[in-house]
Amino acid sequence: MTPRPIRAAAGLTKMKSSRPIALLAAVLLAAACGGAGETGAGPGQEGERRQLTLITGLKSDEFYITMGCGAMAEAKKLGVDLDVQGPEDFSAPLQIPIVNSVTAQQPDAVLIAPTDRNALIQPMRQMKSAGITTVQVDTTIDDPSIAVSSIASNxxxxxxxxxxxxxxxxxxxxxxxxxxxxxxxxxxxxxxxxxxxxxxxxxxxxxxxxxxxxxxxxxxxxxxxxxxxxxxxxxxxxxxxxxxxxxxxxxxxxxxxxxxxxxxxxxxxxxxxxxxxxxxxxxxxxQEPYAIGQIGVQQAVKALNGEPTRKQIQTNLVPITAKELESKSRYLYKSEC
Amino acid sequence: MDRPAETDPRPVAARADLEGEPEAGAGETLLSRTLRANSLWIFLVLVVLVLGFSVARPQAFLSPFNIQSIFTNAATLLVVSVGMTYVIVSAGIDLSVGSVLVFSGVVAAKTMTGIGGQDSGWGPIVIGLVVGLLGGLAWGITNGILVAKAHIPPLIVTLGTLGMALGSAQIITGGTDVRNVPVQLTAVLGQGRLLGVIPWLVVIAVVVTIVGGLVLATTRFGRYTYAIGSNTEAARRAGIAVDRHLLKVYALSGLLAGLAGDLSLAYFTTTTIGGHTTDNLSAIAAVVLGGTSLFGGVGTMFGTVVGVFIPAVLGSGFVIIGVQPFWQSVAVGAVLVAAVFVDQWRRRARENR
Amino acid sequence: MVEALLEARNVVKQYGTVRALQGTDFSAYAGTVTALIGDNGAGKSTLVKCLSGVAMPDGGEIFLDGQRILLDSPTSAQRLGIETVYQDLALAYDLDAAANLYLGRELRRPGLLGMLGVLDKAAMRNGGAGALANLGVRLPAADAPVGSLSGGQRQSIAVARAVAWASRVIFMDEPTAALGVVQRERVLEVIRRVRDSGVAVVLISHNMPEVLAVADRIEVLRLGRRVARFAAGDVDVEDLVGAMTGALEASALGANDVEANDVEAGAQTGGEGNTNGGNGR
CATH class of the missing domain: 3.40.50.2300 (Response regulator)
Known part of the structure; x- marks a missing residue:
């Protein structure tokens, strides 16, 4: 006869095992589905579509979402794949793990809005030495040698x-x-x-x-x-x-x-x-985040194709008063594409 | 006046059986212990995650660079979580760790730049690192005194020191990150590697974790931490100096947050004042994910390590397979809630006996 | 006449405006089971707390072996060989039986590891198993947390811990409350065995038949004072209940131990009729 506490423990294990694993399965399934649509076979291979990743400064922010929309639209137009990632907070400790993972993923080019001008230098250097073309969007780091182009509002x-x-x-x-x-x-x-x-x-x-x-x-x-x-x-x-x-x-x-x-x-x-x-x-x-995203993708693709890029590009800034909301609606940011 | 004669709900025959068969119990000791450990199941979750991502994208996920990145990025959180494990096992909580980390990074950086500057040698760097550790220790002792001696609930104490430590750091720096950190520090401690392979940050975090785990599992200090978390009054009556022990536990947590501040400074090359607002919750989540009970008395360092790496692996893996970043928060949050649910379910099952 | 091993004289303990003990006397003798009884609120638990170092009395004196002692913490009581089984058991439910038996008195490894605080878990497990075996307790798994055990097993562990460490006096506050019939018998057997080893056993219980079955002497508290002392053979349940409730006046109780009065005359506070009793040997 099995002593009671052990039986209790065995019952417990059943409970514990089933739940997290079911959850995990769901998560992985979601991951697999989400991943399948956006990435093809191995990146960077001959004859494959170019893989680009946009790393924003903050994932849930209309400025960056609009930038992503512009980048997406331009990527579609130019026939390249684009993946958008971003940290939960505008902070280097949260952004750097994402940058490292993207480096490991080895896309052809990365558009990044660095969240700290010092802390991101090393991760972006590693990115560059992994052979990834880098374009800075919105913000910059103190090392100008890494990005082929930097697009920002003045x-x-x-x-x-x-x-x-x-x-x-x-x-x-x-x-x-x-x-x-x-x-x-x-x-x-x-x-x-x-x-x-x-x-x-x-x-x-x-x-x-x-x-x-x-x-x-x-x-x-x-x-x-x-x-x-x-x-x-x-x-x-x-x-x-x-x-x-x-x-x-x-x-x-x-x-x-x-x-x-x-x-x-x-x-x-x-x-x-x-x-x-x-x-x-x-x-x-x-600002014109949509244009920043578009231009960023253009510059990245140019660099990948061996065409000349512009080191610094400044986008326009437009004042909008309440009366001008209609006439200047194309400058308004989006919360989804 | 007579008490109910029988409070043990089992039939007499069952009880007799139970006491007549000690061998069965002894033989299943290891098995029962393993099955009881929450951390085993969460470890399996981690294994499945790693396998899943490895199968999906082997070249990227299992690349030496990515493995090294995952470890390096987890190093500071791991160090903080080791201290947090002690605090939570003692049935306390330390919300101040992220702020103490920032404070320590700031005083370390200010010391280094003050006496050495950006090109300074190891002298000022070491002094700065020690100042960072002492800064963390000082906040830890403050927490400990307020919790153990003034008997203010730890949630309130550390919420208070959270604000005080962060505010002090901002006062010292005027709110601006200190950026001209000595190059030697960031080159060697931040980016350097042992034997050219293992980053120093990882080496330090691993050593801290192993020592922290051994002390918790095998020494009297660890035993007292469990006992106090399990039943403070029983510990007191057994002659354990509860107040002094709690003081030490919070001091340890502060000291390790100070160490994490040093490591963070070396890694990020700047004080990242605004970048640690959720470190406390990340550390608590890691500890709880690892099977340590928020009610105290139960937990292992192994579980904490697993709890640190689940979000790290999920984060990296999701980026690599190109999943929307929002999914990561959903997944980590769900696993966390499941872990706490299991813990409470387990306790209820026990108390109903 | 044997001198009391543990003796309390005129102990006062006040909680706010409530005087839980109003000058209580108490004595326990080596090799004797003394039952301490009284109605709820009579001050039994408070007296035990004062005599086991959990609470500091506000007044009065405590003597061990005729020496005046100061009990400022459970540790100082334990150092003097005074152990207590608390009514709430005072166990760390997440730790296993051996860890609880050695709580606060952990064995350490020999040599350097011991100096570093490393525990000798094997030795504690063995010692713990032995202490439990003495009580006839067998646990399903040696390393099961105490909280996963039955109420009876937990109580057995609490008793075993006190028994294992008590060299002079052991207080047992309702040690059989959570036990089944069989285990209750075992604990009573243990109480007798401990008594026979020369330790002074103090049993706090509401269970009068149990008190009469195991106690050699009985001291009765009422409203924070000792109101009666009996030799166990001389009384029945009715007498005890009468003394506890005050229905039986002191004068009506058998006044048959002049020697006890002689011994304790100096300590008596001249209070109401609390001079009955005996050492029951």
Whole structure:
């Protein structure tokens, strides 16, 4: 007769084994199905379709999704395969494992938006030494020798455009303030810099300073609320990214100053469009992620074909006010292709 | 006044049988122990994953580069998870590890750049690494004192130090990542390899894991950790200095987070201040995936290793076979919930006896 | 007359405004089973806590072998050879029987490994099996966590642990509560065996027939005071219940042990009629 505790243990094993393994089977099945459609046989072989991978900075972000849409469309047009990957957060520790796995996968070319200008150098060097053609999209690393081409918005110009738009909105006078993301992010820092420099050309506008929100809307709200308390006569705010704009809009709403204090944001995702419509935002500066994706794929394919590429390509930035939502709809970002 | 005479629900005959057959029990000891271990099943999950990805894309998944990448990328999380295993086995929790990691990386980097600069030799680097370890230890001791002596629940204590450590790191750096880390550090510790094959990061993580596993499984320190997690009052009455032991456990977790901060600094060549906000949850998930009970008293280091590698393998494998990145979160989350479900189911089964 | 091995004099313990012990006396004798009985709330468990180092008394004195002792922790009690089987068993349910038997007293490997804290699990397993065999307990698997065992087996382990380490005094707080008939007999047998080895056994029980079956002496607590002492042969269940509930006045109890009064005269607090009893030998 089997002693009881052992029998109990045996019953347990049945339970435990069946569930995770069933789950695993489901996951692998999903993996197999998902994989089958996008990748053919071994990559990089003679006569096969070119394999490209786009590694974005953040997987669930309309900017990068739109970039992926542009890249997808262009890949289809040029007859190459494209796979899109991205980390859960905009951070190097989460992006590097993905970069390494892509390197192991050996596609012909990679489009990447590096999340840190230092930390990604080594993984991208390994990628290059594995024979993978690399194109930088949106952001860059400090080593310019790796990518054959870098496509990005001219963020400093974006800051200028934002400054001009905000100046117009506030009647070219009064106090303005910048809510920025984190120090050290090349894109948002360039936007702030462009904004601040442009405002120096407007003698009646006083720049009262900038704060960082750690890319968290609630922190942006706190900072903007505090600034409103300090400067009750604040005329305008430039928020350097979506989250900063969201936080700032919340603070203005709480203070009952929506529309009185003009708010200019960056990017043109569905959320910003909604905010433009309901008046929380007065204007945004839109990038062209779709074009960045398209051009990235073009440059990668050119490099693979041995054609010359352009080292630096800057895409346009477009100011959009609520009234222009219809006329400039092609600049709005998508949450799916 | 009389108590119910019979609280043992089994019929007398069954009980007699049970006590009359010790050999049967003794003979199945190893088997029963293996079957009882949650980690065995989760290990099989890992094996199946590895086999699945290997069959799907052998050249890519099993390439030396990919295997090395998986290990290197898991190294810092593994070190943190070793400390977390002790904390969770003692029925505690440490949410502060990611922030302590960042803090340690920052103080280490600041020390190195302050006294040596980017081209500094090993002197300033070693001093910086030690400062990083001490920084982690200091936060660990802070956690330990607040948990063991002030009797504040560990969830609250470490939630507090999570914010304090990260905030301190940001105060020290002004929010900007320290980037001019000595080249020697990143070249040797971050990218260098033992005998040109095994990355130093992996060597260090493996040594920490083996030592941590042996101490947990074979020493009095480990035994006390299990006993306290299982029944704190029983441990206290058995004469175990519970408060002092808990202090040591949290100090260990802090120290290992400090070590992970050093490793992370060497690997990423920058302090990655914003990149560790979910490290605490990753470590807790790894430990729990590995069969360690959130209620304490149960768990193995082997399970934790498996728990660290399941997300790592899934992440790498999914990228290689070209699956949408969202699936990874779904898969890891599902396995985690299943693991905790099994743990609770098991406990309920036991308590109903 | 034999001197008490463990003696409490005028022990006071207060929890907030509740005076659980209001100057309680108690004595236990080597090689004797002393039953400590009383209604719920009489202070039995509190007294045991004070005498086993779990709680610090607010007043009074404790003597072991005539020496005044200070019990500030379970460890200090254990060091003096005083062990306790707690009512809640105080076992680590995730550890196996041997680990529980040696909890806080782990054996370490000889040599360097031992200095590093490495446990000698084989020795503990063997020792643990021996201690359990003494109680006639056989476990289905030596390394099964205690929590997976039956209530009776758990209780046996708690008893075995205390028995294994007690060299002077052993307190057993309801040691048979979770046991079946057969195992209960075994534990009572163990209690007698421990007594015969010269240890002072203190049995806390609600089960009057059990008390009468195994105890040599009986001390009765009521409302935080000792109200009566009996030699087991002299009383029946009715007497005990009467003393516990206060229905039986002190004066009505057999006042047949002058010598005990003599011995303990210095310690008596002059309190209400608590001078009855005997050493029951």
């Amino acid at each position: 963020n400093e110009q974006g800051g200028q455009v934002a400054a001009q738009t905000l100046a117009e909105l506030v009647g070219d006078k009064g106090k303005v303030y910048v809510i920025n993301v984190k120090p050290g992010i090349s894109t948002t820092d360039a936007r702030a810099e462009g904004f601040i420099n442009e405002m120096k050309k407007h003698p009646d506008i006083a720049f009262v300073g900038q704060d960082y929100d750690e890319d968290q809307a609630d922190i942006a709200t706190q900072k903007v609320s505090a600034t409103l308390a300090k400067h009750p006569d604040l005329a305008g705010i430039f928020a350097t990214n979506l989250i900063a704009a969201e936080g700032a809009a919340t603070a203005l709403k709480a203070a009952g100053k929506t529309g009185d204090v003009k708010l200019v944001g960056f990017d043109a995702g569905p959320k910003q469009v909604e905010d433009l419509r309901n008046g929380s935002l007065q204007a945004v500066v839109a």
